[in-house]
Amino acid sequence: MSTAIEVQNLVVRRGKRAVLDGLSRAVPQGGVTGLLGPSGSGKTTLMRAIVGVQVIASGRVTVLGHPAGSVPLRRKIGYVTQAPSVYADLTVTENARYFAALHGRGPADADTAVETVGLGAARSQLVANLSGGQRSRASLACAIVSRPEVLILDEPTVGQDPVLRDELWAHFRRLAADGATVLVSSHVMDEANRCDRLLLIREGALIADDTPAAVKQRAGTEDLDQAFLTLIRRQEVAS
Numbered sequence: 561m562s563t564a565i566e567v568q569n570l571v572v573r574r575g576k577r578a579v580l581d582g583l584s585r586a587v588p589q590g591g592v593t594g595l596l597g598p599s600g601s602g603k604t605t606l607m608r609a610i611v612g613v614q615v616i617a618s619g620r621v622t623v624l625g626h627p628a629g630s631v632p633l634r635r636k637i638g639y640v641t642q643a644p645s646v647y648a649d650l651t652v653t654e655n656a657r658y659f660a661a662l663h664g665r666g667p668a669d670a671d672t673a674v675e676t677v678g679l680g681a682a683r684s685q686l687v688a689n690l691s692g693g694q695r696s697r698a699s700l701a702c703a704i705v706s707r708p709e710v711l712i713l714d715e716p717t718v719g720q721d722p723v724l725r726d727e728l729w730a731h732f733r734r735l736a737a738d739g740a741t742v743l744v745s746s747h748v749m750d751e752a753n754r755c756d757r758l759l760l761i762r763e764g765a766l767i768a769d770d771t772p773a774a775v776k777q778r779a780g781t782e783d784l785d786q787a788f789l790t791l792i793r794r795q796e797v798a799s
């Protein structure tokens with residue numbers, strides 16, 4: 561299987577601290593990879609480095625064979641931040657159509673993306689008047705409208721109800737089935753169970769990179785929450 565994202569000896573300092581301290585990992589092409597870890601462990605920082613918007617101290621990040629943030633990746637990578645990145649004074653449809661146009665896509669692609677994220681009924685509403693969860697989905701629609709080869713999603717299901725979360729995960733799985741590489745951060749363990757692989761990060765270091773089944777087996781429990789706690793505690797004892 562070829563590699564979509566390659567991180568080599570990545571060091572990122574934010575403030576005075578090394579938030580990522582020599583992290584190396586490869587994410588295979590295709591499939592859904594979950595990035596999990598306690599708050600402040602460096603998930604967003606790693607995603608920012610992969611997208612190419614994070615100043616790095618040293619190391620190398622390559623996406624689809626190109627340096628992170630380089631021009632050839634602009635149309636190939638989609639990024640949804642935790643803070644929705646949409647225009648408040650445009651409607652949902654206008655936002656999606658604007659981002660579609662930037663990527664050489666037409667209005668039909670935009671309308672499909674809006675339906676996909678469950679905002680069909682709110683398509684004519686100004687983003688300023690949407691709920692927080694709806695605004696996040698509007699942002700997601702704008703990121704998927706270009707059908708990126710690599711999709712980086714920073715906690716995309718926060719604030720969504722269980723039905724919508726289920727639908728969004730089904731969509732992530734469909735994107736992966738169509739060949740996209742999806743990297744998604746989450747705190748929710750039932751979501752982690754839906755990933756092909758899990759990267760568990762703690763204090764800027766990776767402590768697991770495996771399938772959900774293997775992570776559970778290694779920790780000796782069927783409960784993924786418990787498995788992560790066990791692996792984190794084992795690492796604390798070892799270090």
Ligand SMILES: Nc1ncnc2c1ncn2[C@@H]1O[C@H](COP(=O)(O)OP(=O)(O)OP(=O)(O)O)[C@@H](O)[C@H]1O
Nearest residue numbers: 574575576579597598599600601602603604605606
């Ligand atoms: N702009 C900044 N300046 C200084 N330190 C920062 C900055 N942004 C983040 N940090 C620190 O970097 C560390 C990693 O933050 P990051 O946002 O990557 O964590 P995270 O795992 O995504 O957390 P969460 O799950 O809460 O979103 C934290 O200790 C945070 O305080």
